[in-house]
Amino acid sequence: MNRSLTSGILTVASGKFITLFLGIISSPLLYRWMGPADYGAYATVLSAHSIIMIFVSTAVADGVRKYVAEERSIDNWERSVVGFYLRLATLLVVIGSAILGLLTYAGVFEFVWGPEFTRYSYVMIGMVIASQYMMFARKSLMGFGLEKYSEPLKVLYNVSFVVVAVPLVYYGYGVVGALLGQVIAAGLAAVLGHVVLHFHQSLRSVFERDTGTLPKREMMSFNTLSIVLVFLLMSLYHVDVMMLQALANQDEVGHYKAALVFAEFLWFAPITLQTVFVHSTSELWSKGENERVSRLAAKTTRYTFLLTAIMAIGMAALAHDVVPVYWGAESEPAVDPLLLLLPGAVGFALARPMLAIGQGKGELRYPIIATGSAAGINVVLNTILIPLYGMYGAAIATSIGYGSMAIFHVWSAWQVGFDPVSDARYARVIATGIVSALPIFALANALSAPIAVPVIGLVPISTFVVPPVGLALFVAIAVAFGALDLTEIFRVLAQFPDPIGSKARPVCRRLQNRDGEETLSQYFKF
Template sequence: MGKIVKGIMSVLFSSVSTLVIGLIYQPLLARLAGLELYGEIAALLAWYGILRTVFGLGMFDAIRKYVSDQINEDNNNILIISLFMPIIVASFFYLLMVVILNLFDFFGFINEYKNLFYILGLSLIFANMWTGVRAILYSYHKEDSVVKFDIAIKITNNILILIFVILNFNIYSLAYAFLITGLIKIIFTIVLWKKIIKVDFNFKKILNPQSLLYSKKILRFGIMSVPGILSAQILYKSDILLIDYFLGSSYTGVYKVALTLAEKLWMVPKAVQSVIFHNSSELWGQNKFKELSKIFNESLKYTNLFLILFGVGLFVLAEPFIILVFGNDYALAVSSLQILIIGTFAFGLARIFLSTYSATSWLRVSQIITIVVAIINIILNFVFIPLYGIIGAAIATSFTYFLMLVLALFYYFNNDLKFLVQYNFIKMTGLTFSFFGVHYSLNFLFGGQSLIAILIMSFAGLISFIILGYLFGLFTKQEYEFFKNLIK
């Protein structure tokens, strides 16, 4: 369990750093860009996320899976393949994108953003090289070696976007920033390869029979995982894109604030999911179902506790926080954020189930659930956004997050999946509603919209959460002592 905890803590540190960076960067960008440009950037980021999924072709998960399978063997071939396969795949899709864009241009369907996608596509080729090295290091439980580089990349990218916005590059600010950070990723890739992996760049090994066999396996798994990953991206981005289509950039900018803050609650689920994937795959391959059940249930417990603490806290403090940090122009995001937070509880737990399904023998199940939910999400957004605006988008998205969890649970309880779920639903629900009641009452009586008031309410919320969690029996004595020392 030590390497799993270490991995989760490393990725969590990266996630917390990303959270802090985002809470500084996003308000600055929102204020500097203004509603219109901020909304345009949000829409372009949504398209970029979908494009990144296509260019990635599931390489990150595929490499982690097959390198993890070879973890006890000295096999340099799979490491060489793992580095170059993502580059080859991304280059293929870049050429395909160029052909498609020029065909659209020939028939008069393209606009002035064609060159923008050329730059973004090129940055994705560079990024895929970094993907290969990250996946290898994750497989060897060296997540901590990647963290500082990931943080440096995020900070650099955010600073560059802000600089280009100030210099009035408008929507191209995003493309230029991604291109420069893509070049930085190449440098980091070379550094980590030479420092940790220490395998010579032997191009001949790419074409030998064993390497070709690994290439085929990685490519097959990647292609098989794409429908699920792409559907997940569409699920995450469809509300933004459809708001931009129906309501325009200004409303997109407002909703982006709500969505950005709600996504910050994915921090722990995302960190846990990224680490338990290759660990679950490794334990499954060794038939260690008891250990698999243990890491699954601990992941489920700590993910839910985190969501209760920060989800309820943000729900109660949503209005003063948004107004203070983003400004009055984004006050309309409050209700959407609160609705999205409700759905995020279910989504965080669903990610643990689906990640475990994907890492073991039920990749197709995870994909089908995600595809079904994504389709329903698009349909609901099409109906609700014209009727209820950004509130409708939040309702549609939150509902589909709950549907994802329901489908994941339905499959578990109707099949023999060889890992045991031990989840105290009654106690977790009791803690959620009790904590909400206490925190809401304290904020109603003593809260305010100043920074000091928000900090005091946040600290009061943390103390009440720890006390209630202990009273409900959800913290062990060691965990309770940890929280006490944390406060001190």
């Protein structure tokens, strides 16, 4: 894999930023035009689709990304891996679509959620097929280190979804219109992705005779364990939504999903790292560079904690001002669930890079135990609290389940063979968060008066002032408390494109010479 880890992270981050931006634009429009009840139904279908894709896609996506990235002394290794997983992808999508069709025909979804879910589920079959091949193309390209191609496919998918789904919903096609947008967008990305992949690695290998050189027992074992791991992981995302749809009123599901969307903004950076780390650290593990993996994990954990802490503080401070502006006046009930979800979302963010590094080594036993423990807590608490407290119970249960992921995955990392907390500086980060929260909340309260913004309407002044000022305060306090070194800030800035990078690199060199420490590029490149 001939590229630096930093470049991979920045490429994935760029794609995810565009995806996040498109989601920020489209989500409130869908919420307003569908209404809370239909938006909740749409969220429920997406949750069911995600659970189904675990069994259809996980073995393929995780397997091809991991094994293509490895260096093996087997003739035509990459070609054979791609062919094997493309055949497996086709077999699994045929079986999965058939089972989904039978369940829908038998009335299972109608019985659980209501009669309207029958037609939603038939559309979901198209989503399963299109998503399978889109995922295969993207993960294969990522395994080759070609994030510069895989991430534009994700952007294409999101742009296509907005272009197709938003007008359909606006003209009254509701949930079906949004789901058709998913099918068309995923199908377009799948077609283009396979064209790009074919030019890099011929897909004719899918028709070639198996020579028996692949370690299929090892690969299938990894695939099976990946399915178990991702099923447990995804249950943390979707069990609460599906249980709310069955046990609470429909408006509550929509409000709760709105809160979840905001809380998941915290995962932007951790998901970027998780996406890159599986195949990148797989190569490091295969070369025996265990100490390097531990140093990478330790720094990543601290940076993730710092970033998600300031985002959570800012989001909590602005929640009462921003949520009604973003989702609409009727979304006010989503504020309290959001505040309940934020602490757990920070814990889940910390666990993500640890989980990816464990996956990269291929030893999934301990990550499965850790994730399964958190998932079990999540299911039990949701079962108890949703009937009693509705969406507030779901938020409390899910936040505890999310937060436990950080604790369990630190233990898992130790068992796998790396230490993600050797440079965590938890006490200093927590102290930074507590001290910086006071002026940030005070500033948000003082600037809650609205101003008129073209197109949007009345928006509190705090929305524009608190994020930059709060970030500057947080970084200054973090440096003062030793949670973040000044050298580290300039190391990160030095990796950015010019003119930022050109301004930061000389400062970075001076600081590095002063401290006698390695630069970020030396640390990350392989």
